[in-house]
Amino acid sequence: xxxxxxxxxxxxxxxxxxxxxxxxxxxxxxxxxxxxxxxxxxxxxxxxxxxxxxxxxxxxxxxxxxxxxxxxxxxxxxxxxxxxxxxxxxxxxxxxxxxxxxxxxxxxxxxxxxxxxxxxxxxxxxxxxxxxxxxxxxxxxxxxxxxxxxxxxxxxxxxxxxxxxxxxxxxxxxxxxxxxxxxxxxxxxxxxxxxxxxxxxxxxxxxxxxxxxxxxxxxxxxxxxxxxxxxxxxxxxxxxxxxxxxxxxxxxxxxxxxxxxxxxxxxxxxxxxxxxxxxxxxxxxxxxxxxxxxxxxxxxxxxxxxxxxxxxxxxxxxxxxxxxxxxxxxxxxxxxxxxxxxxxxxxxxxxxxxxxxxxxxxxxxxx
Amino acid sequence: xxxxxxxxxxxxxxxxxxxxxxxxxxxxxxxxxxxxxxxxxxxxxxxxxxxxxxxxxxxxxxxxxxxxxxxxxxxxxxxxxxxxxxxxxxxxxxxxxxxxxxxxxxxxxxxxxxxxxxxxxxxxxxxxxxxxxxxxxxxxxxxxxxxxxxxxxxxxxxxxxxxxxxxxxxxxxxxxxxxxxxxxxxxxxxxxxxxxxxxxxxxxxxxxxxxxxxxxxxxxxxxxxxxxxxxxxxxxxxxxxxxxxx
Numbered sequence: 001x002x003x004x005x006x007x008x009x010x011x012x013x014x015x016x017x018x019x020x021x022x023x024x025x026x027x028x029x030x031x032x033x034x035x036x037x038x039x040x041x042x043x044x045x046x047x048x049x050x051x052x053x054x055x056x057x058x059x060x061x062x063x064x065x066x067x068x069x070x071x072x073x074x075x076x077x078x079x080x081x082x083x084x085x086x087x088x089x090x091x092x093x094x095x096x097x098x099x100x101x102x103x104x105x106x107x108x109x110x111x112x113x114x115x116x117x118x119x120x121x122x123x124x125x126x127x128x129x130x131x132x133x134x135x136x137x138x139x140x141x142x143x144x145x146x147x148x149x150x151x152x153x154x155x156x157x158x159x160x161x162x163x164x165x166x167x168x169x170x171x172x173x174x175x176x177x178x179x180x181x182x183x184x185x186x187x188x189x190x191x192x193x194x195x196x197x198x199x200x201x202x203x204x205x206x207x208x209x210x211x212x213x214x215x216x217x218x219x220x221x222x223x224x225x226x227x228x229x230x231x232x233x234x235x236x237x238x239x240x241x242x243x244x245x246x247x248x249x250x251x252x253x254x255x256x257x258x259x260x261x262x263x264x265x266x267x268x269x270x271x272x273x274x275x276x277x278x279x280x281x282x283x284x285x286x287x288x289x290x291x292x293x294x295x296x297x298x299x300x301x302x303x304x305x306x307x308x309x310x311x312x313x314x315x316x317x318x319x320x321x322x323x324x325x326x327x328x329x330x331x332x333x334x335x336x337x338x339x340x341x342x343x344x345x346x347x348x349x350x351x352x353x354x355x356x357x358x359x360x361x362x363x364x365x366x367x
Numbered sequence: 368x369x370x371x372x373x374x375x376x377x378x379x380x381x382x383x384x385x386x387x388x389x390x391x392x393x394x395x396x397x398x399x400x401x402x403x404x405x406x407x408x409x410x411x412x413x414x415x416x417x418x419x420x421x422x423x424x425x426x427x428x429x430x431x432x433x434x435x436x437x438x439x440x441x442x443x444x445x446x447x448x449x450x451x452x453x454x455x456x457x458x459x460x461x462x463x464x465x466x467x468x469x470x471x472x473x474x475x476x477x478x479x480x481x482x483x484x485x486x487x488x489x490x491x492x493x494x495x496x497x498x499x500x501x502x503x504x505x506x507x508x509x510x511x512x513x514x515x516x517x518x519x520x521x522x523x524x525x526x527x528x529x530x531x532x533x534x535x536x537x538x539x540x541x542x543x544x545x546x547x548x549x550x551x552x553x554x555x556x557x558x559x560x561x562x563x564x565x566x567x568x569x570x571x572x573x574x575x576x577x578x579x580x581x582x583x584x585x586x587x588x589x590x591x592x593x594x595x596x597x598x599x600x601x602x603x604x605x606x607x608x609x610x611x612x613x
C-alpha cells in the first residue's frame with residue numbers, strides 16, 4: 001500500500017483505536033444487568049433484615065453453620081453451571097454422591113488408607129461422569145435422558161454395594177477422614193487466634209471458595225470456557241468453526257460428576273458415616289441454585305459467582321425461615337417461588353423492563 | 368491459471384443425480400454469481416467445493432492442485448472459506464470473540480495458556496476497518512443487524528487469509544440498506560484479491576457485484592456469461608428453462 005493511500009485510509013478510518021476501545025456496556029452497566037449481582041444484593045438485604053429481626057441469625061456460629069450447609073451444594077452448582085452453559089443438564093449428581101460415599105465408605109471399613117478410599121470414590125464418580133459424557137456428547141442422546149438413567153443406576157448401585165447398610169465403622173484412618181470433613185479455619189481462642197466475631201469457616205466452605213476461584217479464572221481467561229459458551233449458544237456454529245464440541249461436552253459432564261464426588265467426600269468426612277441415600281433430591285436443589293444464580297437452562301450463560309451466590313441464597317432462605325419460626329414444611333413453597341422469580345428476572349437481561357416482559361408474555365400466550 | 372477449477376463434476380445421491388458434468392473456473396479476485404432454481408444443484412455445488420463431501424466423478428482443482436476434500440477443514444486448509452446462510456455465529460459472544468472462535472490467540476506458557484483478549488480485539492478491529500464496516504469488536508453479536516453479522520462472518524473468513532469465499536444467500540433475510548452494506552463487503556473482498564462465489568436468488572444483487580454469472584438447471588450448467596454480456600431477462604429465462612442454453 002502506498003503511503004498516501006495508507007494515510008487517506010487512516011484519515012477516513014482513523015478510528016481503529018477508538019472503535020477498539022468502545023465497550024458496549026460499562027462495568028457498572030454489566031453489573032446492573034447481571035442476575036447474580038441482584039441475587040447478591042437480595043441476599044445481603046435478607047441477611048441484614050434477619051439479623052435485625054432475630055439476633056441469633058447474625059452470630060458467627062450461625063454463619064459457620066449456614067456456610068457449611070450450602071458449601072456442598074455450591075460446589076456441585078459449579079459443576080452444574082458448566083453443564084448448563086453447554087445447554088445440557090445433569091440430573092445424576094445426587095445419586096453420584098451416594099455412590100461415591102458408599103464406595104469410599106466400603107474401602108474405609110475394609111481398613112484401606114484414607115487416600116486409597118478417597119481416590120476410589122473419586123474414580124467411581126468420574127466413571128459416572130464419563131458415562132454421561134460419552135452418551136451425551138459422542139452418541140448424541142439428550143442429556144436429560146442419559147443423566148436420568150444415571151440417577152437411577154448410581155443410586156441402585158450404591159444400595160446394592162452397601163447391602164443397604166449404613167457404613168460407619170471406618171478403619172484406622174477414621175480420625176483423618178473426620179478431620180477432613182470437620183476441619184475449621186480460623187479457630188477461635190483458646191485453640192486459635194481468631195476473635196469471636198469471625199466465623200470459624202468449615203473445610204467445605206474453603207474447598208468451595210478455592211474451586212469457585214479456579215473455575216471463575218477458567219471462565220474469564222481460557223479458550224476452553226469460550227468454547228463452552230459458544231456451544232451453549234450455537235452448537236452448530238461452534239462445530240463449523242472447528243471447536244472440538246464433543247470433547248468439550250464430554251469434559252463438562254465429567255467435571256460435574258467430579259464436583260459431586262468432592263461434595264460427597266466432604267459430607268462423608270463430616271458425618272463420619274456413609275449412607276446410600278446421601279444426596280437424594282440434591283440434583284433439584286443444585287439446579288435451583290444454579291438457575292437462581294443466573295445460569296440459563298437454554299445454554300450460553302452462567303458464572304461461577306452466580307453458582308455460589310444462588311446456592312447461598314437458597315440456604316439462607318431456608319435458615320431464615322427456620323429462625324423466624326415458620327413451619328419447615330413451608331420451605332418448599334418459598335424455594336419454588338424464588339426459582340420462578342429468579343428466572344423471570346433473568347429474562348430481563350436484554351434490557352426490557354419486567355412489566356414489558358410480562359405484557360409480551362401475556363400477548364404471546366393470547367396470540 | 369485459475370484459482371478454482373471445477374472439472375466435469377458429477378454428484379449422485381443414490382439414484383438422484385444432483386450434478387451432471389459441470390465445469391467452470393474462478394480467477395483470483397473475481398466475483399462469480401451462481402444462480403439456479405431450488406433443486407438446481409447450487410447447494411450441492413457449494414458443499415462439494417467446501418469439502419462437505421467428495422464428488423462422484425470429476426475433480427476440484429485449487430491453485431493447480433487436484434483436491435479430494437472429505438471434510439470442511441481440509442478445504443479451509445486450501446484457503447476456501449464458507450460464509451453460511453445461518454452465519455454460524457454465537458449470539459452470546461462479542462464480534463471479536465466470534466471472529467476468533469476456534470482460533471483464539473493465546474499467551475503465556477502451558478499450563479497457564481490464557482486468552483490474549485487485547486490482541487484479538489485489536490486484530491478484529493483492523494479486519495472490520497479493512498472491510499469498512501462499523502462493527503465494533505466488543506459488541507455482542509446478539510444485538511447486531513443482519514449486515515453487521517455478515518461483516519463478522521466475512522471478517523472471520525479474512526482472518527485465515529482465505530483465497531476463495533463462498534457466500535450462501537447472504538442477502539436473503541436482511542433489509543435493503545443492509546443489502547447494500549453486504550454488497551460493499553463483497554467489493555472490499557474483491558479489492559483485496561479474494562475471489563467470491565455468490566449464491567443468490569436475488570437478481571439485482573448478482574448483477575450489481577458479479578463479474579460473471581453461472582446458471583445451473585437440473586444439475587447441469589446452462590450458462591456461464593460475463594455480467595456485461597447478459598441481462599436479467601436472459602438469466603431468468605435460463606433459470607426457468609424458457610431459454611434452453613446460452
